[in-house]
Amino acid sequence: MMASLKSEFRKLLSVRTTYIITAGVLLFVGFIAFYVEGWRLKPIELAKPDQLSSDVFGALSLSLFGAVIAILQMTHEYRYNTIIYTLTSSNSRSRVLLSKFIVISCYALFLTTLISLLSPIATYLGVHAAGHSLVPQHLYYKDLIWRSLFFGWSYGMIGLVLATIIRSQVGAIVALFITPAAIEPLLTQLLNAKAVYLPFTSLGMVTGGETVKGASITPERGALVFLIYLVISWLVAWYLFLRRDAT
Amino acid sequence: MIKAKNLSKSYRSGNLRSRTTKKAVDDLSFEVETGKVTGFLGPNGAGKSTTMRLMLGLDNGKGSTSYDGKPLNSYQNPSKIVGILLEAKAFHPTRTARNHLKVLAAAGDLPDKRVDEVLDIVGLSDVAKSKPGKFSLGMSQRLGIAAALLGEPKYLILDEPANGLDPEGIAWLRQFIRDYAKQDRGVLVSSHLLSEMSLMADNVVVIGKGKLIADTSIKELVAGRGTSVFVRVDKPAALETALKAADLEYKKETKGITVPAAKTDVIGKLAHSADLTVLELAAKSASLEQVFLELTEGAEEFQAHSKETKK
Numbered sequence: 001m002m003a004s005l006k007s008e009f010r011k012l013l014s015v016r017t018t019y020i021i022t023a024g025v026l027l028f029v030g031f032i033a034f035y036v037e038g039w040r041l042k043p044i045e046l047a048k049p050d051q052l053s054s055d056v057f058g059a060l061s062l063s064l065f066g067a068v069i070a071i072l073q074m075t076h077e078y079r080y081n082t083i084i085y086t087l088t089s090s091n092s093r094s095r096v097l098l099s100k101f102i103v104i105s106c107y108a109l110f111l112t113t114l115i116s117l118l119s120p121i122a123t124y125l126g127v128h129a130a131g132h133s134l135v136p137q138h139l140y141y142k143d144l145i146w147r148s149l150f151f152g153w154s155y156g157m158i159g160l161v162l163a164t165i166i167r168s169q170v171g172a173i174v175a176l177f178i179t180p181a182a183i184e185p186l187l188t189q190l191l192n193a194k195a196v197y198l199p200f201t202s203l204g205m206v207t208g209g210e211t212v213k214g215a216s217i218t219p220e221r222g223a224l225v226f227l228i229y230l231v232i233s234w235l236v237a238w239y240l241f242l243r244r245d246a247t
Numbered sequence: 248m249i250k251a252k253n254l255s256k257s258y259r260s261g262n263l264r265s266r267t268t269k270k271a272v273d274d275l276s277f278e279v280e281t282g283k284v285t286g287f288l289g290p291n292g293a294g295k296s297t298t299m300r301l302m303l304g305l306d307n308g309k310g311s312t313s314y315d316g317k318p319l320n321s322y323q324n325p326s327k328i329v330g331i332l333l334e335a336k337a338f339h340p341t342r343t344a345r346n347h348l349k350v351l352a353a354a355g356d357l358p359d360k361r362v363d364e365v366l367d368i369v370g371l372s373d374v375a376k377s378k379p380g381k382f383s384l385g386m387s388q389r390l391g392i393a394a395a396l397l398g399e400p401k402y403l404i405l406d407e408p409a410n411g412l413d414p415e416g417i418a419w420l421r422q423f424i425r426d427y428a429k430q431d432r433g434v435l436v437s438s439h440l441l442s443e444m445s446l447m448a449d450n451v452v453v454i455g456k457g458k459l460i461a462d463t464s465i466k467e468l469v470a471g472r473g474t475s476v477f478v479r480v481d482k483p484a485a486l487e488t489a490l491k492a493a494d495l496e497y498k499k500e501t502k503g504i505t506v507p508a509a510k511t512d513v514i515g516k517l518a519h520s521a522d523l524t525v526l527e528l529a530a531k532s533a534s535l536e537q538v539f540l541e542l543t544e545g546a547e548e549f550q551a552h553s554k555e556t557k558k
Contacts, residue, residue: 003324007354014346015339081337082350085394088303088331089354091320245306 004090004099008073012103017072022111025065026118033059033119038126046127049138052120056148057207059119063152064176066108067159071172073104074163083246097164097241104156112152116144147219151207157230164237188212196222199229249279249314249402249433254301256294256308256457271297272308273457279402279435284428286448286465287437290543294457295437299333299404314402326355326398332405335387337394340380344371344390347379348397355398365393368423384411392420403427405436409443421447445469445535455543468538476514479503479527489521503527 012018037055045051077083090096127134162172180200188195193215195201201212205222217225256272272294279285289295300306304319311318314328322328338347348362366372369389374382379390388411395403403424409417417440424447428434438444444451444465451468453461461468479502480486486504490497495517498505506514511530518525 003354003356007350010346010350010353014342014350016341076339080339081334082339084300084303084305084331084333084337085351086354087305088319088329089326089351091322091325243307245300247306 001095001099004095005102007086007089008099008103011076012069012073012107015072015076018069018107021065021069022114025062025111026114029059029062029115029118030122033122034126034129037119038123038128039130041123041127041130041132043132046132047135049135051134052123052137053139053144055123056116056119056144057151059115060112060148060151060207062115063108063112063155066104066111066152067155067162067176068173069107069111070104070156070159071163071169071176074100074160075167075169075172078167078247079169087246093242094238097238100160101157104160105153108153108156109149111156112149115152116148143219147206150223151203154203154206154226154230157234161230161233161237164241165233197225199226202226202229248281249302249312249435250276250316251278251298251302251312252276252310254298254308254310254312256297256301256306270457272301275310275454275457275459277452277459277462279433280450281401281431281433282428283449284424284434284436284447286444286451287435287454288441288444288451288539288543289437289454289460293454293543295454296333296406297457298454299331299406299435299437302404303329303331303333305333324356324398326351326357326400328398328400329402329404330395330398330400331403332388332391332395332408334406335384335391335410338379338387338390341378343376344379344382344393345375347390348393351394351397357398361397361399365396368396369393385413385416388412389416401432403432403434403436405434407437407439409438409440417443441536441539451535453539453542460542465535469535474510475505475507475531476509476511477503477505477527477529477531478514478518478525480518481524481526485521485523486518489517489523493517505531 033055037058041051048054077086086096087093124134159172159176162175163169166172166175184195184198184200187198188201191198192213195212196205196215196217202217202222202225205217206219206226254272254275255270257268257270259266259268261267275294275298277285287295287298297306297308301308301310302312304312314322319325319328338344342350345362345366348365349359352359352362363372363375366375369392371386371389371393374386379387382390388408392405392408395405405424408424409420412420421443424434424436428449436444436447438447448465450464451461452459453468477500478486483499483504487497487499490504490506495506495509498507511528515525515528518528
């Protein structure tokens with residue numbers, strides 16, 4: 001198991017896309033937090049005691065790129081056929097998949113932590129650079145931490161599970177962007193208030209707190225609903241990973 | 248010893264209305280002995296690569312393959328049992344050659360120093376820090392061979408390892424594979440270079456359309472086809488008459504006549520008794536290529552057609 005884990009970490013850390021995407025995300029988060037959420041903050045927003053918390057949740061939308069990294073980690077194997085080495089080096093396909101699960105979980109949590117730390121710091125600096133100051137902020141650390149980490153980790157898992165099932169790089173990335181942007185909004189028209197139980201919508205409830213057709217669910221319930229989808233998807237992905245030819 | 252037993256693999260093709268099932272590998276059984284190089288031959292589309300993938304558990308199919316009596320996944324570290332080269336370009340193009348091998352070394356629980364050793368063996372030390380995306384086919388093959396050697400495995404399964412190698416590289420590979428097998432290890436190697444195979448392999452497994460055609464040593468395979476005699480005389484028509492009278496089959500060539508499964512002294516005496524002047528008389532052994540073409544006749548998946556044939 002340790003050998004598979006070490007190999008997966010090396011795969012992640014020995015391709016430049018990992019660094020380019022991570023750096024790009026952090027630069028974007030830093031810029032938006034400093035300039036848009038800090039420097040240009042309106043007086044009414046300076047008076048909000050939960051401004052930094054909402055900035056963190058807003059910045060977490062970029063966790064989507066954690067999913068992109070997860071997709072690349074899996075689909076590069078098929079695109080470049082290195083899967084033949086990965087599977088013949090290990091005596092268990094399940095172990096290989098578990099290693100990828102752990103490595104992507106670690107990366108997603110790492111990226112989320114960086115985003116969650118960078119965003120409030122950059123906002124704070126931006127506000128002060130503009131000569132303003134925020135009212136004392138109410139930061140519910142426990143709530144903030146679990147919701148942020150769960151959200152970021154979930155995106156990593158979405159990417160990995162899509163890549164395991166679809167295996168095509170383009171197909172998995174398209175599914176990642178199309179599902180929340182087009183398919184779920186269309187289903188919302190059909191399901192109305194029950195649309196809060198759709199996977200991406202329920203995950204959005206973990207950080208968003210917005211309503212869908214007048215309905216919403218608590219972050220805890222949103223997380224639970226999403227986890228059910230995730231477990232079912234992982235069972236399908238696991239079965240396919242074991243049964244399909246490695247091509 | 249590697250024992251492949253009753254390997255079978257079918258593919259579905261066509262659309263929903265007319266779906267057909269095609270057998271890529273059909274109940275194939277053979278062995279790869281230790282201490283020997285086993286050549287794996289077959290026309291394009293015969294199922295060689297699929298067979299190798301089945302042996303490694305990469306494709307799901309019927310049958311089983313054992314390595315020294317046990318399936319590959321029952322070993323703690325399969326990298327030390329079998330090294331593979333199934334495709335030359337199986338690497339991430341922007342991950343350096345050394346990093347590519349370090350990834351594989353980690354997966355096989357092997358020390359990183361082994362990476363530099365195998366890079367040295369295949370002659371890629373100078374480009375260890377280069378990205379293999381720009382490697383030539385020959386360099387990619389060498390990197391693939393390095394990957395196969397990482398775990399110092401007991402068995403090597405190599406699919407067309409000589410593809411893209413220069414003559415020097417082919418000679419090196421031939422000697423390397425022979426030396427590797429001599430260390431009580433087994434090598435299964437497929438190649439389209441039949442002349443190379445005849446120099447490299449001890450045994451040969453020939454398949455066509457997924458089925459076993461021959462599984463024997465190269466010596467037996469070639470010897471089993473016998474020798475033919477080429478003869479050139481001053482009066483070919485008279486020789487033909489004599490051959491017919493002796494009930495011998497023959498084939499007319501541009502400059503003479505070939506008599507299959509014959510001996511020079513028999514043909515020589517026949518020509519003498521017919522009062523012919525023998526200008527040339529030579530025994531010809533069947534080459535591996537001739538035997539291969541003979542064995543796989545009708546078993547080709549894809550065939551080229553000349554203009555004349557099309558007409």
